[in-house]
Each structure stands twice: as structure tokens, then as C-alpha cells.
Amino acid sequence: xxxxxxxxxxxxxxxxxxxxxxxxxxxxxxxxxxxxxxxxxxxxxxxxxxxxxxxxxxxxxxxxxxxxxxxxxxxxxxxx
Numbered sequence: 001x002x003x004x005x006x007x008x009x010x011x012x013x014x015x016x017x018x019x020x021x022x023x024x025x026x027x028x029x030x031x032x033x034x035x036x037x038x039x040x041x042x043x044x045x046x047x048x049x050x051x052x053x054x055x056x057x058x059x060x061x062x063x064x065x066x067x068x069x070x071x072x073x074x075x076x077x078x079x080x
């Protein structure tokens with residue numbers, strides 16, 4: 001399990017944006033975006049390298065906390 005200091009070094013959080021440094025120049029980006037067509041906000045989670053996004057996933061903001069808690073629980077139960 002990563003300690004708090006180690007985690008702070010790999011996570012960069014700004015307004016409506018978060019970035020997790022992964023290996024090999026890859027980043028996991030989390031951004032708050034809005035749909036012009038539907039006039040709704042959503043969270044985009046993407047794997048990014050060299051400014052180009054690969055593998056995007058859009059998440060309804062009301063499920064963001066549930067996803068975070070599920071990831072923590074998954075990590076704890078699997079010794080990650």
C-alpha cells in the first residue's frame with residue numbers, strides 16, 4: 001500500500017482536473033467536462049501520453065464518489 005507522501009508525489013490536482021503519473025510517460029487524467037449537446041457535466045477519465053488521449057471513459061458525476069470508494073475497497077481487499 002502506498003504511503004501518503006508517495007501518493008502526493010504521483011497525483012497532481014487542480015481545479016476541475018487531476019493527473020496521476022504512471023510509468024513510461026503515461027498519465028491517467030481526470031477532468032470535469034460538459035456536453036454542449038445535452039448541457040450536462042460529466043467526468044472524463046483517460047489514459048494520456050504525449051498530449052494524446054487513449055482509452056477514454058465518461059462517468060456521471062453522481063457516481064464519482066462511489067467509484068472512488070469501490071476502488072479503495074478493491075485495493076484493500078486484494079492487498080494492493
